[in-house]
Amino acid sequence: MEDAVHRVQSCPDRRGLPRRRFLAGMAAGAFLSGTGGARAFAAGEGLHFVHAFGETTLPKPAERVVSLGYTTQDPLLALGVRPVAIRQWFGSFPHGVWPWAQPLLGDAQPTMISGEVSMEVVAALAPDLIVGIGSGISEAEYAVLSQIAPVLMQPVGLPAYGMAWDELTRTLGRAVGRSARAEEAIAASRRKFADARARHPGWAGQTAVCAYNYGGETGAFSGFDTRASFLAELGFRPPQALTELADPNVFYTPLSPEDLSPLDADLLVWISSSDVVSDIVALPMRRTLRAHKEGREVLAGALVAGALSFGSVLSLPFALEQLEADIALALDGDPATMVKSAAAAGLAP
Template structure:
C-alpha cells in the first residue's frame, strides 16, 4: 500500500478502498487521461494557453498544474484548507483531519458552510487508495507537507495543487489560498468577495484601535514543557501583524524553527515580554502556563496585558483561514482592548476564568 506520510498519527481503518490490483490497473490504463494533468501529461501549447487564459494554470512548489475545467470534486489534504473550500461553496469530498476531533473535521466557524455534505475524514496516514476511492478531480496539497515523490504518486489520481514556490510548506496566507482555490473552482468573483470582506474586517479593527499600531504583540505557547513564540509566516504571527502589532526586538532577531516558531530558554522568557502577550493554549495546558516561574517576571503579567486564547480561539488562530479569522477577531477584539487599557485592575475576564490572574 502506498501512503502519504503523516507523522504521529494512527490509521483509523474507517475507509473502504479499491483493491491494490484495481488501483494499479486503473492507473495503468489512465496514463493519458486528465487525471495526469498535474504532472504535465497534457503539455500541448494550446492546452497551456487555454488554461492560462482561464486562470486554470498554476505554477507552484513542484512545477505546474493544468486543469481542463474548474474542479467540483475536491480532496483537501492541507491541514486547514477545508475552510477556504467550504467558504467558496465547494465542500470537499475528503478532508484531512489536523486536531480537535470535530465532526467531519470541520470546526464551528465553518460548520454552517458544510450543509448536507458528509466528507470522508482522512486521519492517520493518507493512502493513495483512499484518495482514489473518492474519485476527485482535484487534490489540494497546499499546506499538507507532502514530498515531491508523494506529489508525483497522488498526481496519478488527479491534478494536485501545491503552494507557491516561495511559500513555506505551512505558510500560505489565507488570501493567497482563497484566491488560488477560487480560480481552481471557477469561483474567482466569490473568492475576491471573501478576501475583500476579511480585509475590511481587519481594517475596521485597526481604525477602531489606532493606538495598537506600532505596539509589540506576541502569540506565545507552552506545550510539552517547551515555551516559545509563533513568528515569521505563521498564521498566529501574521494575525498580530494585521492588527498593527509588531514582534519584540528580541523575537525579530531570532531564527525560526521549521519556519514558524521560536523556542525560548526556560530561564529567560524576556523575548515574550510584549505590550500584548497572547497565550495560544487549550484548557488542559493552562496549569502549565500558570506554573511557569519566569512568566511572573514579565511586565505583561504584572500589568495585566495577557490574553488567554482557549481551545476554540486557539484553533481559529492556528487555522488562520478565511473563515476562522473573522471568528478570532470577534472573540479577541474586546479582550485585547481590555489588556491594553493601561489599568492592571481590568485584566481580561477570560484570563481570570482560565486561572491566569494572580
C-alpha cells in the same frame, strides 16, 4: 513540540522503505509514461498553475475536490465548494470542520482522511482536483496522486505550510472557477481587521506576542506563522528582542526557561491547546514579565487556538471576534479591568 503547538507544521515520513520505494516507482512510471495527472492536461487549454512540484493544468474549473491540506477545507467552503473528502487535522468536530465553517458544510458528509493518505481512497472518490497545498505530501506522493487527478501544491520557494491565507483562497478560487467569490471573501475578512484597527487606533505600533508553553518548552510564534500574522493584522509589531532571535524561515522561536524576557510585550497572548492553563500559571519566570505583573495577558484557549492555527479566511475573523474584547481590556490602561481580565482567563497574578 510542533505536534502540540501547530499540530502538523511538519509531517515526517514514518513509513517503511518498501512503501517509499513503491511511491518512487509509481512516480517514475507517471513521468515516463507521460499519460498521468497534470502532464496529461498540458497539451490542452485550461487553468495553469506553477508550483513547488512542477506544473498543473485543469481543463475546466474543478467540481469534485479532495482537500488534502490540513486546513484547505476552510477556503473551499468559503467559496461554496463542499469537498468530497477532508484531511483530519486535530479536534473532534464532525467531518473535520470546525465551528467557524460548519454552517457552510450544510448536510454534506465528506469522506475523512486521517493520517497517511490512502491513494485507493482518493482514487475511489473520482475527484477532478486534489488540493495538496498545506498537506506535507512528498514529491513521490504528488506524482502518484497526479495519476488520479490534477494536484495543486504551494508556490515555488514557499514551505509546505507557508502559503498566506489570502493567496491560498485566491488560488483555490481560480481552480474552482470562483475568483470573484474568492476576492469577496478576502475583502470581507480584511474589512473586519480594518474595522478593528479603526476601533482601537492605539494598538498601532504597540508590541505583541503569541506565546506557547508545552512539554517544558516556552517560546513564541514568529516568522510566517498565522498567529504572528494575526497580531500584525491588528497593527501590532513583535518586540525587538524576539525579532533578533527569530528565524524568519521557522514558525516558532523557543526560549530559555531562565530567560523569558523576549516575551515581554505590551500584549502577551498565551496559546493553549486546552482551556486548562495551570502549566502556564506555574512558570516561575513568567512572574518576572511586566506584561504579567500589569495584567496585560490574554488567553487563547482550545477553540480560539484552533482558529489561529487554521489561519484561514474563515477562522481568522472568528478568532478576532473572540479575542477583541479581551485584548481591549488588557490594553485599556486601567489596572482594575486588566487584573479582572487576567483573572477571568485563569492568568491572574
